[in-house]
Amino acid sequence: MAATSVMSSVVAAGTITSSAPAAARTSASYNVLFSSHRASFKTGVAIPVAARSSASRAEPKRSLTIVAAKATKEPETTVNATVDDSAAALEDVLKNAQEAWEKTDDKVAIAGLGVAGLVALWSAAGLINAVDKLPLIPDFFEIVGILFSGWFVYRYLLFKPDREELFKIIDEIKSKITGQ
Numbered sequence: 001m002a003a004t005s006v007m008s009s010v011v012a013a014g015t016i017t018s019s020a021p022a023a024a025r026t027s028a029s030y031n032v033l034f035s036s037h038r039a040s041f042k043t044g045v046a047i048p049v050a051a052r053s054s055a056s057r058a059e060p061k062r063s064l065t066i067v068a069a070k071a072t073k074e075p076e077t078t079v080n081a082t083v084d085d086s087a088a089a090l091e092d093v094l095k096n097a098q099e100a101w102e103k104t105d106d107k108v109a110i111a112g113l114g115v116a117g118l119v120a121l122w123s124a125a126g127l128i129n130a131v132d133k134l135p136l137i138p139d140f141f142e143i144v145g146i147l148f149s150g151w152f153v154y155r156y157l158l159f160k161p162d163r164e165e166l167f168k169i170i171d172e173i174k175s176k177i178t179g180q
Contacts, residue, residue, distance in 0.1 A: 104110055132138050156166040 101107070101110075131141075156162050
């Protein structure tokens with residue numbers, strides 16, 4: 001019962017019958033599907049006001065809605081190429097780290113610095129958690145962070161010459177760290 005009333009109301013709402021061209025039927029069905037009319041209580045389907053009054057019509061009309069879907073397949077080479085590039089970059093990083101480890105003379109000191117870095121990171125996280133529990137301080141830091149982010153975007157990212165300056169600064173820092 002509900003299905004026939006919905007079907008006849010969709011026909012009355014403007015879906016074009018099967019004798020019309022497919023493009024016209026499709027556009028008319030979109031208008032019905034995406035209309036902002038009130039939904040029917042029984043079915044939850046949007047039924048326009050004009051269709052609600054003619055829903056009890058004795059002569060049902062047939063309608064045809066054509067839906068076409070196409071599946072596109074991305075070339076596997078792009079996905080595989082991305083995975084291969086990532087794997088190659090990871091291998092390069094590991095190779096460079098192994099070479100740097102072999103070049104160092106004082107491996108105990110480097111390991112000690114690594115452990116000290118982890119302890120410093122753990123204590124900084126504890127300090128941040130303690131400060132986060134204080135009233136008003138987290139809100140103040142949030143405002144400072146928003147203001148600093150806005151300044152950084154304005155200073156270095158908004159205009160092309162400023163972006164080039166930022167890239168030069170980053171390259172200088174990378175060359176100081178790597179020693180190249």
